[in-house]
Amino acid sequence: MKSLYRKARQVIPSGVNSPVRAFRAVGGDPVFMARGKGPYIWDARGKRYVDFCCSWGPLLFGHAPSGLISAVSRALARGTSFGTATAAEIEVALGIRSFFPSMEKIRLVSSGTEAVMSAVRLARGATKRSKLLKLDGGYHGHVDSLLVRAGSGVATFGIPDSAGVPGELARLTLSVPFNDIGALEDVFRREGGELAAFILEPVPANTGVVLPAPNYLERARALTKRHGALLIFDEVITGFRVSPGGAQQYYGVRPDLTCLGKILGGGLPLAAFGGKSALMDQLAPEGPVYQAGTLSGNPLAAAAALWMLGEIKKISSSRKWRVLENRAENFYGELIKAAERRGLTVRLNRLGSMFTLFFSEAPVTDYASAKRSDTKRYAKFFHGCLKKGVYLAPSQLEANFISWAHSPAVLRRAARVFGELL
Numbered sequence: 001m002k003s004l005y006r007k008a009r010q011v012i013p014s015g016v017n018s019p020v021r022a023f024r025a026v027g028g029d030p031v032f033m034a035r036g037k038g039p040y041i042w043d044a045r046g047k048r049y050v051d052f053c054c055s056w057g058p059l060l061f062g063h064a065p066s067g068l069i070s071a072v073s074r075a076l077a078r079g080t081s082f083g084t085a086t087a088a089e090i091e092v093a094l095g096i097r098s099f100f101p102s103m104e105k106i107r108l109v110s111s112g113t114e115a116v117m118s119a120v121r122l123a124r125g126a127t128k129r130s131k132l133l134k135l136d137g138g139y140h141g142h143v144d145s146l147l148v149r150a151g152s153g154v155a156t157f158g159i160p161d162s163a164g165v166p167g168e169l170a171r172l173t174l175s176v177p178f179n180d181i182g183a184l185e186d187v188f189r190r191e192g193g194e195l196a197a198f199i200l201e202p203v204p205a206n207t208g209v210v211l212p213a214p215n216y217l218e219r220a221r222a223l224t225k226r227h228g229a230l231l232i233f234d235e236v237i238t239g240f241r242v243s244p245g246g247a248q249q250y251y252g253v254r255p256d257l258t259c260l261g262k263i264l265g266g267g268l269p270l271a272a273f274g275g276k277s278a279l280m281d282q283l284a285p286e287g288p289v290y291q292a293g294t295l296s297g298n299p300l301a302a303a304a305a306l307w308m309l310g311e312i313k314k315i316s317s318s319r320k321w322r323v324l325e326n327r328a329e330n331f332y333g334e335l336i337k338a339a340e341r342r343g344l345t346v347r348l349n350r351l352g353s354m355f356t357l358f359f360s361e362a363p364v365t366d367y368a369s370a371k372r373s374d375t376k377r378y379a380k381f382f383h384g385c386l387k388k389g390v391y392l393a394p395s396q397l398e399a400n401f402i403s404w405a406h407s408p409a410v411l412r413r414a415a416r417v418f419g420e421l422l
């Protein structure tokens with residue numbers, strides 16, 4: 001492993017292709033993974049881990065589900081890319097819309113970052129306003145305008161702004177603490193008339209999972225509407241995760257624009273953004289807002305998405321959906337009991353099959369309280385788990401995920417490991 005890391009660092013900056021993979025938040029050398037199946041991943045030495053990172057969210061049905069492999073293999077034999085429209089893209093868009101009715105029209109792109117970047121440009125173009133509002137610690141991919149008081153890898157490294165983002169651009173982005181309705185009202189009172197959009201994860205997962213306070217999302221909806229700003233829900237993580245129709249279905253709040261990614265592509269590079277037809281029709285070539293992509297709607301990614309959407313449909317009745325949630329709740333119950341047995345106060349923030357175990361005495365309700373959790377203790381816990389064959393997100397300020405491939409027996413075993421290490 002060490003030799004792989006040494007080699008990687010010679011040709012890849014920091015040895016990784018995305019910062020959070022470098023283990024800086026937990027220390028030690030990153031693990032190189034070689035394959036995955038169901039709830040497990042195997043590292044380059046052949047050691048097996050129960051995987052709670054799940055590629056940072058996409059793997060709702062675990063690693064390498066056979067149906068997905070067949071669907072992608074069939075598409076592969078037909079050709080990897082045409083650079084033209086294809087019928088599969090229509091099916092994907094219709095499938096997305098069946099779960100997210102607020103997305104009347106949809107564009108497919110290749111990453112969550114691209115979806116957010118495009119949605120932000122569309123919001124600015126459509127409203128003819130420049131300013132954006134986001135949450136403290138809110139991470140939306142490495143979009144220039146949003147690397148301002150950002151979370152995820154950025155929060156982990158304590159660099160709220162990235163070098164290379166012009167100050168002139170960053171000054172157009174305002175940020176508020178999550179769950180503080182007073183602060184939200186205040187900023188809209190002062191800046192509402194100049195805001196193109198308020199963009200947020202309706203359930204922030206990039207500061208670790210934090211749930212919205214009652215009425216927060218409703219108030220965000222009302223304020224954006226009143227001030228002519230767009231409400232953008234970044235559901236790259238929550239989409240198809242907290243309910244089939246994402247957080248907007250779960251909380252019953254309809255945004256103007258939605259960004260999806262991760263689960264949609266089932267591990268292949270596919271993401272999407274969409275909203276009302278009149279708004280989406282402002283995109284080129286019909287409209288003045290330019291947005292494009294050589295590999296957008298790529299046939300392999302579209303085949304994966306169609307398989308994912310088909311499987312999600314099969315489990316989308318509330319009875320079936322609850323099967324995974326109940327499994328997750330039993331697992332959380334085990335963790336809480338284990339912590340209580342040891343007289344430990346931990347905060348297990350969770351919604352359905354995503355969770356963060358915060359080493360914190362106080363409730364975690366926003367970025368500031370998330371940052372006060374004991375990251376050193378988390379790092380110890382993380383490495384203990386790693387040794388015992390359980391792979392968690394390598395940072396306290398991230399979400400972990402449970403897939404349908406995590407059987408009750410697998411979860412019980414993982415809960416025992418957690419219990420021992422707590």
Ligand code: PLP
Pocket residue numbers: 056111112113114116139140141142152201206234235236237261262271
């Ligand atoms: N939005 C959210 C909420 C995310 O969590 C992420 C990535 O973690 C992104 C956007 C960016 O997605 P991608 O990494 O696919 O560019």
